[in-house]
Amino acid sequence: MTFAPLALVLLPLAAAIASFVLPERLAAWRNAANLGVAFVKFLVVAYLLMQAQAGLVFEWRYEFLPGHDFVLRLDQLALLFVTLSVFLWLLTTIYAIAYFDRGLSLPRFFGFFNLCVLAVTGVAMSGTAITFFLFYELLTLATWPLVAHRGDEKSLRAGRIYLTYTLAGSVAFLAGILWLQALVGAIEFSAPADLTGIPPLTLTLIFILCIGGLGVKAAIFPFHSWLPEAMAAPAPVSALLHAVAVVKAGAFGIVRMIYDVYGIGTVTELGLGVPLAALASVTILYGSVRALMQSDLKKRLAYSTVSQVSYIVLGASLVGPFAVIGGLVHLVHQGIMKITLFMCAGALANRMGIKAIADLDGAGRLMPVTMAAFSVGALGMIGMPPVAGFISKWYLGVGALQSDAAWVVAVLAGSSLLNAAYFLPLLYRAWLLPPPADRPAIRELATTRDRMLILPAAVTALAALGAGIFASLPFSPLGWVTLVAEGGYLR
């Protein structure tokens, strides 16, 4: 099964090629190919999970340049991210098919959509820094046509801003890893490089280059501006961008940098953890405040992402056992909850034309399932038990105390208050206010109901609940993350 990692990359490639090649009149075949591949991948990953729990690690490598190996390695951390992406992608594919129905540029959309899957899977499984960079760049490129998909002035502008930020970030990241490679040779994640003898200043500069570069995709302040702009993209793209693809790739890279390239020891020695934690905290608060100021639903959700993704970075940079677990588990939890929110927002816009927050009045009566899912996601974001978000915040808080950083608890508390301040009014409007008179009647809506547009969000909402309620089980995100952390990150 050494080819298993390769298969996970080649499956989406097959779907991408099928999507590009099949013309619009064969849309049904295209949908079948997309769903089929997503489902097969889901099964493969389920099988791999069982193998990995027994401690098996799959690896596939070849020398793509002399001295530089291309390595796909499915360790437990990689599997965490792969599982998340595979699960959410299956649902997003269903959702996207329902959302778009038919259109001329759909072959392009689904083609790049699958390339995105490929890139994220690759990012997750990369075994060396250079492999990581290859997929990270592929992700940048594959996402651009999705962001600019609509082709109107706003989308093109969003695409331009997205590229400006991410390419600049990639370049900084590339410079950082090449610099480090010039000093210590090829960087393998499975065997942290020996950094002794390198001047601390050099190491610090390389760290700043790499984290700065990765931080652009993770939307860390002040590199976050592209993310709210990218809201011009269609809802499935936003869902994907915010939950698994771009921002998560950045956050995941930061985790890899801290734990598998530098190692906790070196990061602590250089005193780099605390400044990064502080930056993450600033981002958390800043994102929340900005979210509060938005009147557009998707924009509010976007700023909320800016804030929430930094929880992962915060957990990673605190370098304590509970903080690591909290950060990594939030990688999963935030993904499930945020994709729920975006899929609901897309459904609302698609079915009732709701874009502004003020239009939400009474939406709960007209689309109860959608709004119920939305409410679960929103409560989870606030950190209300038993939704998954509570587990993340709890572990982060305990972890902060373990790492002697009590101020982080204040940041978490402040952020939760802000989260409540910008999410609760939405729930109030949706459930307790009457709908405006010009809304279509509930009967009328029911005649054109599209279950596939609503079902995925319901499933992820249930998953978010389940991840919180059954957190103590071994196959819950928390259980798995604990396994990952015990396997290596608590050395």
Next chain:
Amino acid sequence: MSPLDLVVAVPLGFVVAALMLGRAARGLILLAAPLMAGLALWLALLPPDAAFLVGQWDLPLGILLRADGVARLMILATALVIGAVGLHALAEPPEKPGHAAQAETFWPLVYLLWAGANAGFLTTDLFNLYVTLEMVSLAAVALAAMGSLAAALRYFMIALLGSLAYLLGVALIVARYNTVDVTLLAQVAEPDLATLLALGLMTAGLLIKAALFPMHGWLPPAHAAAPAPASALLSAIAVKLGFVILVRLWFEGFADVTGPASLQVMGGLGAGAVLYGSVQAMRQQRLKALVAYSTVAQVGYLFLAFPLVAGAIDPGDAWAGMTLQAVAHMLAKAAMFLAAGLMLKAAAGDRIADLGGLAQAMPLTVTAFGLAAVSLMGLPPSGGFTAKFLLLTAAIEQGAFLYAGVLILGGLLAAVYLFRALSACFAPATTPRAPVTGGFRTAEPLALAGLAIVMGFAGTALVELSAIAAPWDAPAAAPAVTLPEAAP
């Protein structure tokens, strides 16, 4: 028979055949493209020590044709590019209304360019190199004249100047060393005034041909005005010959003569070209002018690599980076010009702003343009990325942070101007589109761009290929020949 002389002789045969057949000559490419690709592949797979003497005389009387790594890669890429461009032009040769003669002259010129380029990549004889340089220049000027006569005339004057400077240098070398073979010169060259003067003259002449900043002035108007297949050949192949000859001179014949300072000058000019070409490309309003200025920038990388190759302890990486940059640019730029030609046919006008709606109307062609752009920007996975990655690694290892910075900045600037063109294709249509041409013509740019991408996956094999008989490698590659006494 050996592929070394066949890759020169066969295109020459096609020149004659094309001249005799006249208007019927276009069909020849159906034979020439697979034949030459096969020969080039055979050449690339020859055992590493293959050298071939025409006429079986020993040096210095005989002429050494030598298939080192650079020659093998360049000839293979040339065969692919000219083959694809030729097939592209088969359906619709470059022809202005009322200029029926153009279609007839196009094909002999293509084969002349092919023969000249292949001979130039193989030979190590300075005078033969002059002949090949003239063959290529002649063909290139005539191809450029299919677009704008004024630009071609300007090109012709400047190319003539370059040829004269080069020839003068060769004459000085003959007078000084009594030999014109690069491999022999490598053993005897000394840094005296005559040699330095000769090298300076030859270099200046060749830099004009290679269009290195600030001697690039002739290139953008000529390449932008020519019909798309001609532009593809000019940008992909014509400028590369000057570069290869410079590599022969600087790293082989006169490797001991060139000092670090002069290498830094070359590197500096290359860096200047990258920045200037990119900034100019950003300022262009017309698609083909943008692509042409991108050539100015991309040629800069080739010379930026000079100090990196010379300064490396193990030059293998930098050498491969330089060679692969040339190959990747050939494939990607030819693809981009062909794609641009098709796009402009369908678009309302030749400005970038007129490209709206093309992403929907001709997705395959826009994809080809996009893939070529990925390689030119140096984004992975692509040949352009492999090349720039190798160069960047070399620069950082040597502490040449200035060059590293230019490599990085150049990639970013390329992204700025190429994505500008690409995102224009995504904009809504401004005018109704003409129906797009048939599938066969969209296949060639896509195939070339695809090859530029595939190069990114074959890095190790390409690096090994580029190292065959490289001058920095084992000196055994140079044939052991006794040198004649200098004439009294």
